[in-house]
Amino acid sequence: MSEAHIVLERASRWYGQVIGLNDVTCSIGPGVTALLGMNGAGKTTMIRLLTGQIRETTGSVRVFGEEPFANPRVFRRLGYCPELDNFYEHQTGRQFVYGMARLSGFSKAEATRRTHEVLNHVGMTDRAGRKIAGYSKGMRQRIKLAQAMLSDPEVILLDEPLNGLDPVGRREFIDVLKALAAVGRTIIVSSHILFEVEQMTRSILLLNRGRLLATGDLSAIRLLIEKYPHRIRIETSEPRAVAQRLIGLPYVLNVQFDPRGQSVEFQTKQPNDFYDEVPKLILDDGLPIDSVTSPDNNLESIFKYLVAS
Amino acid sequence: MAVASIRNLTVQYKSFVALSHFSCEIPEGCTGLLGPNGAGKTTLIKTLLGFVKPAAGGGEVLGMDILQAGRAIRQQVGLMPEQDCHIPGMSAVEFVAYAGELAGMPAHIAVQRSHEVLEYCGLGEARYRNVETYSTGMKQRIKLAQALVHGPKLLLLDEPTNGLDPAGREDMLDLIRSISHGKGVNVIVSSHLLPDIERVCDQVVVVVRGELRKVGSILDLKKIAGHPVDLELREESAAFEAALAASDIEIVSAQRQHYRIKADMPLPDIQRIVYSTARKTDAQVRGFQLAERSLEDAFMDAIEDPSPPPIAEPVTAGGER
């Protein structure tokens, strides 16, 4: 059974008076998990704790059951792809990755083999011979991912990995990550770009002002956000008729007409019952409905709701 | 009336050809500039600012020749660069006022206008602080403010939501949208984030490897031939799939509870079949809409396509080989 590689138990970390992470309890297992939050929410602190750069002030942080701080046993099984670019610009991509491999303790032969493997995996084999100074942003991101994958880690942390990639590069990168997740690795991606995150995973970890706001599957979270009823938008040439038909239902909380007169939006806290009612409109009453959608069933809206409340 | 028109432009840096035989007309309104990294978008922006000395070709921006009137163009154009940039040692008000003075505004009017623009960009009391102490979001707003201060008719935005968290992104996109619609300012947004472009722009220009690939309105680009339908059930249902296959509806793709279906019949018929099938197989339909190709897919297709004719014909035929 897949056990969680990472477990935080009431972990807190503060810097003087500034709180980085406040009493966070969660566990992260195999698959892709998105680490989300506004700037200053504590994502960087969490990543630093998990990669063993700093130590928690109270509580416990366990990666593979051990404390990650200055712990080479953990580092060997963990890959980190940071946000900033701090390369030795005069090196070529291959030299850099090879250097990292040797630093990890691999023999020359082993390091060469692994370098070749990871460069292949991220699709940089043909361009690895060029100096890093001439690399585009996308190529740098790939090199970072390559060095993170050197020791075939079970956990990979990526901080804003898709920054600066064009849509083609993004898709390829996401495919690589999904492939890794499919074989049981734990991948944690921290990103602001919510629509990209949505393509990668349904499982999120949302931080706000140092506290854990939500964790788990997206749809499950959506169902539980009590404060914001589900919005369901029906596009139809007869909005009033549709509204009239549905307004009598006890779980319909709000009806809003679009000023252009081509759609009507309902709000309800019992979406299940509502969706059971819609087929009756189409099949039994014959109302002309063009489309049925839910505008706030995406990560961006959920994020907004959670952070606002 | 085109905001900018480029004719047969070829730009090369030493041996590298950044733009080759590039021709396009950028219409009024809000235009998105799309393209993979290294495609020539930055070069195009520099050209629009009147900086580049092309190997061949020419063009006009706001009626001014890009070869001759570089400085005059830059007086009417505002640039919000992608990289971090500011003038050290100044508060936001000073900085934006200085930018205005550099553009030619008299000093006292520049200060007035600087306050106005900073207010509009959402900087309150923070405007009296040194720019170097700002967070990413505020720095982006300052960049926008210094681009707007001299009231340009054309605004060039290079990755405007770079580094912003979701709330900041929304604010920035709202700002851009409100400037570009109804205020008479033409905007060109260059970005990798297609949903941003979709939200803000009405038409796009796609540049790939130094050539123009597509010019067209977003709605046109998103249309898919054949009108497939996107369907979302509460959960995956094999019974539903089987029953649907039995009727004349083809399931083009399926991802967990999301299906894309296609059929050779009018939409209301498709709808009736889908809902009755769902009723029969005890599946709940949660979403039903005409499939739109996402701008991302349209973009991918534009990149892969060797050289299709642009959707909106420019004045001179582009893509000459």
Next chain:
Amino acid sequence: MSNSLNPISDLTYRGYDGPLASPEFRWWVIARMTIRKASKVNSLRWAAVLSAWYYVMMIAVLFFLQAIGNAQPAAQQFYQQYLQRMVWKDQFVYGFSYAQHLILIVSLVLGAGAIANDNRANALLVYLSKPCTRWDYVLGKWVGVFTPIFTVIAVPTICFYLYGVFSFKDSGFISQDPWLLPKMMSVLLISASLHTSLILAVSSLFKQGTIAGAVYSGAYFFTFFFTGLLSILWTNPHGAHSGLMRTLLYCSIDGIQIGMAKAMLVPSGTLAFGINIPGRNRVPLPIPSVAPILIVVFGITVVCLGVIWSRVRAVEVVG
């Protein structure tokens, strides 16, 4: 088209349709801002005031001697003899020479960060996205640093000159050398432009004002000690006087300017503060000839300007 007066004002964005100057004199805007920023720095004001110390001391000495002379006849005789022996142009040379270290501070404060900080903050992108060119930027910065430096060295000189003209006309202030003021002014102009070009060239090489400043000071003091050593060797009665040493005597940042001042004004080698004891005057360092030293100074200025021009990498150049 006209609306009836709306009680709620429209505070959304509005375009700017006001006057826009033509793009010709942008450099003056840049220069003005540089000067404005500079005048706010306190350390600058102190250094500026202190750089005039020699002139102030001279005025004090003269005033004091005159006062004592008026009080006591014995002192009066001494005072008159002192005035007779006074070589005025030497005072200007001393005033200029002794101000050099403080002018270093002034130019550091003004110029070390001028281009370096812009490099770090990527400010050139802002400048060039407005109707400015590289030329505007460089000229603007140059004038912006030149003007305060020139003001700092010129004002005390002019004040002292005026004091001399009004108080010591009969003691040969003007008759000794009628061309003193124009010569001094040209020395100051050339000196200020040399300082400006040097500090801006160093500034353009770095991304941080502090490092540029440190490098410049390092170069300044290193060459200063070098020429100091050479002058000690030269004035030592047992020291060698080779031709090479003679050329190198003035090859430091302050040395070359002092050398130029000496070349233009040709001082007589009296001691500081007007002490003129024939026979006990110090053996002066050889005064360089005008043409070569001016050529060197101009050469250095041009090289520095070239460095600045090439280092200010415009956005036209693709990285």
